[in-house]
Amino acid sequence: MGKSQRRKAGGDQFDSSDADSVSSISTGLLELANDTECLNSQEFELEKYIDDLYEKRGSTREKALSGLVDAFEGHVLFKFVENKFITLLNQYINSIKRGSTKEACLASRAIGLLAITVGAENNAHEIMEESVSHLSQALISGSDARKKSSVLDCLAVVTFVGANDLAETEISLKAMWQVIYPKSGPNVGLVKKLPSTVLAVAISAWSFLLTTISGWRINPDNWKESVAFLFTLLEDNDRSVRVAAGEAIALFFELGILDLHWSDHIDIDSLNHEVLKHGMLPYMQSMKAKILAKANDLSVEAGGKGTDKKKSQ
Structure with a gap:
């Protein structure tokens, strides 16, 4: 009688484990079917x-x-x-x-x-x-x-x-x-x-692309117009324009366009002699000085002063 009970208990234990396995497999198949249906539905x-x-x-x-x-x-x-x-x-x-x-x-x-x-x-x-x-x-x-x-x-x-x-x-x-x-x-x-x-x-989109040119050789003369115009925008009435222009000019510093005497991206010997003859190097150095002076003034605004609090709210 004891053996019979043990067999019955063993049988119950086996049946329970087997049922768990079947349930687990069924759940997995159901999830896979749902995922497949979801993918097919999305593609449709x-x-x-x-x-x-x-x-x-x-x-x-x-x-x-x-x-x-x-x-x-x-x-x-x-x-x-x-x-x-x-x-x-x-x-x-x-x-x-x-x-x-x-x-x-x-x-x-x-x-x-x-x-x-x-x-x-x-x-x-x-x-x-x-x-x-x-x-x-x-x-x-x-x-x-x-x-x-x-x-x-x-x-x-x-x-x-x-x-x-x-x-x-x-x-x-x-x-x-x-x-x-x-x-x-x-x-x-x-x-x-x-x-x-x-x-x-x-300006922001243009600056975003400008970040990708650092690995290529740059002729600074191609950027004179950009530097000069962006500098004028530092005086713009709209703060978002001033900020965008300032960020673009900061990239010129980072790329070395305003520092011709030390930039690794520029081969001075290969520059067109006409460019140097017309004073491109002094021009860039002069613009750099003006930009740094203006940046100092704008740093006050960047800290929150000089802005209209009603407009910024």
């Missing part, structure tokens, strides 16, 4: 968004772009875009060219996220090559401040991720500089004064 939704980008109704495209932006911000969708990035890019560019301000802003953000997702490889370079000319055209073809700001940010990101050399980076830097300093562009008479909000964004 993303494909639907892509289809909606072809719709004529602007509100439908805006909704699709918003959904895609949210998806790319919440997940790493590398596998999804691996063979679709050109299709997405073309539709995003179309939205910038023909869409409303909201649609263009969403599309600009979407292009930046697309470039970041594919990474610093050939695909990112292709995104940059395909989009830079369209983004540059969008900067000069319209006057909407929100659209310009979004396109500037987009241009900075795609160039930062996709550019392979200084020449490619300089194309985007030039397009941005023509927004910052319209007199440097071809359509001087057609350009209206830039709103302070856009000017600050443009």
Whole structure:
């Protein structure tokens, strides 16, 4: 009778362990099925968004772009875009060219996220090559401040991720500089004064790209105009513009453009003799002294003095 009870107890113990194992496997399979269903559902939704980008109704495209932006911000969708990035890019560019301000802003953000997702490889370079000319055209073809700001940010990101050399980076830097300093562009008479909000964004985007040129040889003469104009912006009425200009000028110090006598990035012997003959070196040294004096004045404002507290609240 004791043996019978022990057998029964052993049988119960075995059955319980076996049931736990089955339950664990079932739970794992259920979770896997749920994950698979979730992935399939997400991919179906993303494909639907892509289809909606072809719709004529602007509100439908805006909704699709918003959904895609949210998806790319919440997940790493590398596998999804691996063979679709050109299709997405073309539709995003179309939205910038023909869409409303909201649609263009969403599309600009979407292009930046697309470039970041594919990474610093050939695909990112292709995104940059395909989009830079369209983004540059969008900067000069319209006057909407929100659209310009979004396109500037987009241009900075795609160039930062996709550019392979200084020449490619300089194309985007030039397009941005023509927004910052319209007199440097071809359509001087057609350009209206830039709103302070856009000017600050443009300078910040330009400075962001400027950080990438430190590994390449720099000819300081190419930056005389930039240094001089940014210096004038240190007196601008808008604080955000003054801050952006100050940060850009700080980069010139960091890159050694204002310190020609010691910069490792500059080969004095290789500089054009005409440049030296016209006093580029004394000019830069003079600008450096003026900037340092102005920076000392602005340091008071940076500490909170000289600002309108009502405006900052």
